Structure formats: C-alpha cells, structure tokens
Amino acid sequence: MRFQTDLIPARLIRRYKRFLADCILEDGREITAHCANPGSMMGLADEGMKVWLEPNDDPKRKLNFGWRLIEHENGHFTGVDTSVPNRALRETLEKRQIPELADYETVRPEVKYGENSRIDFLLTQNKLPDCYVEVKSVTLSRTLGQAEFPDSVTKRGAKHLQELSNMVVQGHRAVMLYLVQRTDCTSFTLASDIDPDYHAAYLAARDAGVETLCIGTKITPQEILIDAPVTIKI
Numbered sequence: 001m002r003f004q005t006d007l008i009p010a011r012l013i014r015r016y017k018r019f020l021a022d023c024i025l026e027d028g029r030e031i032t033a034h035c036a037n038p039g040s041m042m043g044l045a046d047e048g049m050k051v052w053l054e055p056n057d058d059p060k061r062k063l064n065f066g067w068r069l070i071e072h073e074n075g076h077f078t079g080v081d082t083s084v085p086n087r088a089l090r091e092t093l094e095k096r097q098i099p100e101l102a103d104y105e106t107v108r109p110e111v112k113y114g115e116n117s118r119i120d121f122l123l124t125q126n127k128l129p130d131c132y133v134e135v136k137s138v139t140l141s142r143t144l145g146q147a148e149f150p151d152s153v154t155k156r157g158a159k160h161l162q163e164l165s166n167m168v169v170q171g172h173r174a175v176m177l178y179l180v181q182r183t184d185c186t187s188f189t190l191a192s193d194i195d196p197d198y199h200a201a202y203l204a205a206r207d208a209g210v211e212t213l214c215i216g217t218k219i220t221p222q223e224i225l226i227d228a229p230v231t232i233k234i
Contacts, residue, residue: 033065079181
C-alpha cells in the first residue's frame with residue numbers, strides 16, 4: 001500500500017487528546033497533525049522523535065497533516081496509523097497472497113455480525129466455510145525484537161474474540177490476525193500484564209478453535225507492504 005502523498009519528516013513535540021500531535025517541520029513551522037491511533041502508543045510518543053507526516057489539501061479535513069510513521073534511531077520504522085492494516089491487508093487478501101487464506105476468492109470488508117459488531121473481513125468461497133477475519137494493529141515493543149498486543153486495556157478487543165468464538169460454534173472459520181507495524185520485531189506475544197482479561201479471552205478463543213495469524217510489514221516513507229509471518233510466542 002503506497003501512501004497517497006509523499007511523506008515529509010518532522011519532530012514530535014507532543015501527542016495529546018489521543019488524536020492530535022504537535023510537530024515541528026524541517027523548515028521550523030509548528031503544525032498539528034491528526035494521529036489515527038486510539039491506543040496508548042506506549043514508547044512511541046516521546047518528545048523529539050522523528051516522525052513522518054502525510055500532507056493533504058482536502059478542504060473537508062480539519063488538519064492538513066496525518067501522522068503515519070515513526071523512524072527510530074536504529075533506522076527501523078513503526079507505522080502508527082491503525083487504519084493502514086485493513087487497507088494493506090485488503091489488497092493482499094484480494095490477491096490471495098496469504099497462504100492460509102488463499103482459497104477464498106471473495107473478500108468483503110466491514111460486514112455486520114454477532115452482537116452489534118463488524119468483522120474486518122468476511123471471506124467466502126463455494127464449498128468452504130465462511131471465514132471471519134479480525135485484524136489488530138501491533139505497535140508495542142518492550143523487549144528487543146518482540147512485538148506485543150495490546151498496549152492498553154481493550155474490552156472491545158476481548159469482545160471481538162468472543163464473537164469469533166461464537167462463529168466457530170456456528171460452524172464457520174474464524175481467524176485473529178495480528179499485523180505487526182514494526183520493522184524491528186521477529187516475534188509476537190500478548191501483553192498479559194497490561195490487559196490480563198484480553199489474555200484470558202484470547203486463550204479461551206484459541207481453545208474454542210479460533211485460529212491465530214501474525215504477519216509482519218515492510219515499511220518505508222513511500223509504502224507499507226505485507227511481509228512474512230512473525231513467530232507467535234503465546
């Protein structure tokens with residue numbers, strides 16, 4: 001998935017009210033960018049961090065910049081926009097490039113199901129059980145090389161796991177897909193200390209037959225691409 005507009009570098013001043021970030025551009029201008037990430041962004045919102053912003057001139061938008069990436073001092077990148085995984089994965093699913101899901105020809109995003117929920121992707125194929133795919137963006141890393149989810153308490157995430165379990169009971173296939181938006185991680189685990197209830201909900205869903213996939217990304221200021229599987233250590 002290529003960014004619609006060339007990203008520009010800046011330095012982060014502060015992130016506040018969850019969806020706002022003050023930054024300094026290279027020409028010295030101080031601007032406010034939209035931060036499309038409702039999580040805590042633990043370790044990703046420190047003053048002085050190098051960030052990459054996507055400018056826009058859309059009169060319908062209140063802000064002319066969107067915060068897309070962090071460039072770490074070691075040269076690795078983290079994608080902070082939680083809408084990116086679904087956009088990038090839709091392209092990959094439609095091209096049938098994820099081996100575990102490649103048998104499905106039809107990809108439908110944001111389909112209502114369960115109790116007032118929407119599944120990120122409903123995959124269908126003649127003579128196969130429907131496949132419900134829930135996607136989570138993973139950006140937390142507190143141990144070198146290891147990504148973690150979640151970065152804050154997520155009752156909504158636990159509900160999604162229960163909804164997936166219910167789909168399995170009804171005879172469908174259900175997949176919990178974690179997309180690691182970091183280029184410095186080769187393994188994945190759950191942050192059980194941050195949200196033990198989510199951890200418990202995940203284990204219950206796995207026991208019920210919900211499958212788990214974890215996939216990495218290649219990230220540059222030009223694009224975010226779906227990469228290879230990431231080792232799951234849960």
